Amino acid sequence: MPPAGVASPLLTVQIGTFEGPLDLLLHLVRAGRMDIFDLPISTLCDQYLTYLRAMEEMDLSVAGEFFVMAATLLEIKSRMLLPAPPKEEGDDGSGGEGGDGEPEDPRAELVRRLLEYGKYQGIAESLRDREGERRQVFFRSRAEYSGAFRTPPRFGELSAEELLRTLERMLAAVGAGERAVTSVRRQKITLRMKMREVVTLAERAGTEGLNLSRLLPEAPFALLEVVLLFLSLLELLKVGTIVVAQEEFCGEIRVFFVPENERAALVDENTEEGMVVADAG
Amino acid sequence: MPVDLPRMVEALLFAAGEPLTVKELVRTTETEVEALHAAIRTLRERYEHSALQIVEIAGGFQLATRPEYAPAVGKLLAPHANRLSRPALETVTIIAYRQPCTQAEIEAIRGVASDAVLKTLTERDMIREAGRKPTPGRPILYATTDAFLHYFGMAAIDDLPALDEDDEMMAEATEEATTALAAAGVRIDGEESSR
Numbered sequence: 001m002p003p004a005g006v007a008s009p010l011l012t013v014q015i016g017t018f019e020g021p022l023d024l025l026l027h028l029v030r031a032g033r034m035d036i037f038d039l040p041i042s043t044l045c046d047q048y049l050t051y052l053r054a055m056e057e058m059d060l061s062v063a064g065e066f067f068v069m070a071a072t073l074l075e076i077k078s079r080m081l082l083p084a085p086p087k088e089e090g091d092d093g094s095g096g097e098g099g100d101g102e103p104e105d106p107r108a109e110l111v112r113r114l115l116e117y118g119k120y121q122g123i124a125e126s127l128r129d130r131e132g133e134r135r136q137v138f139f140r141s142r143a144e145y146s147g148a149f150r151t152p153p154r155f156g157e158l159s160a161e162e163l164l165r166t167l168e169r170m171l172a173a174v175g176a177g178e179r180a181v182t183s184v185r186r187q188k189i190t191l192r193m194k195m196r197e198v199v200t201l202a203e204r205a206g207t208e209g210l211n212l213s214r215l216l217p218e219a220p221f222a223l224l225e226v227v228l229l230f231l232s233l234l235e236l237l238k239v240g241t242i243v244v245a246q247e248e249f250c251g252e253i254r255v256f257f258v259p260e261n262e263r264a265a266l267v268d269e270n271t272e273e274g275m276v277v278a279d280a281g
Numbered sequence: 282m283p284v285d286l287p288r289m290v291e292a293l294l295f296a297a298g299e300p301l302t303v304k305e306l307v308r309t310t311e312t313e314v315e316a317l318h319a320a321i322r323t324l325r326e327r328y329e330h331s332a333l334q335i336v337e338i339a340g341g342f343q344l345a346t347r348p349e350y351a352p353a354v355g356k357l358l359a360p361h362a363n364r365l366s367r368p369a370l371e372t373v374t375i376i377a378y379r380q381p382c383t384q385a386e387i388e389a390i391r392g393v394a395s396d397a398v399l400k401t402l403t404e405r406d407m408i409r410e411a412g413r414k415p416t417p418g419r420p421i422l423y424a425t426t427d428a429f430l431h432y433f434g435m436a437a438i439d440d441l442p443a444l445d446e447d448d449e450m451m452a453e454a455t456e457e458a459t460t461a462l463a464a465a466g467v468r469i470d471g472e473e474s475s476r
Binding site for chain 2: 019020021022023063065069113116117119120121123124126127128130131133134135136137138139140141161
């Protein structure tokens, strides 16, 4: 039953080297010198199935795509045998290209795919040549100091991928990949602690007062710590433990400690100034 | 020997070890684009009797040996990385022409699953992820890299052969098929497959 061409040793040897069903089909079309625009679908189908059987016999694991294609071929073959339905359109499920009343050739979709795949295959071959030519040429390998970047890089000089790769390289260099982070200690700061700290520092500063900037934690600081600092300042202002003064607009804010015996009278007066502190933050 | 622009470019190309773009060369040598191109032409003339050449590759210029010396250099240096496998070559070709494109689009053309081959190509730096397609599932879009251009000795992506001209089967088939087309009633045209 298999057509003569299939059993020939040349074709048998090539079994298993096909990338997929389309690759195999294109090979059959070319080897059989078939007209791709008028595919002898019956012959093609028989040859294809013979191949599949041979592949199975050789215990090659045949990918599912090959069977899907076999089914497609059989379907096309059977549809070729049927007379075209007089005036039905778009019911063939083969791409819906025959939408304007003309019954579509059942082979059209397959032919389209074969042509498209063949096109890329052709180009891939020409790229194969370029690959070979290029391999005849040698370049200096990247210089050792290629890590010494010109800084700062111009806008658009580096792509996101390059940055990512650089970061990965740097992380790898410091062994970040191996030393995984096992525990992150949470820095414990409470409002009470912060208040105590402000009071202590302000008291120590005495009548000269304390610059607010001195109270700010050192960078990189936790946002929470800054928030707590201002909350504690507001709280301390409210209860009158401290007063703040700002001599000029946007100038340095100074924090003064108020000894306990002078406090009560100041509470109301200083609420306003407390607001100033909050705004300045 | 006077320090002239061509020699300055020569020094930079030698030191760089990677393609230098016109922009980079212009900036470093503090010259104009025109003058730089002239300098490269001069340099190429000077290199005519050299084993080295100045090639335009992956968006820049780079110093390289001439192919005639490949056997000798090949003996000295470790061999190039393996050639791309056929599936990898096919896949990267499809991506090169249709980029950015999704795995599904690639598989529709190749007719086979392409996960492994995409992984290989990514590992070999031939392709990169170029965002996501704004369709359901937001599939990854793939595009080729500068390393791809370099690997195939291309200056820019435009260096790819034209999609419709370069396919022998197509050219051959189109001719003999023009008549057969009407007879067979198959509604196919060359343009359509490139959508």
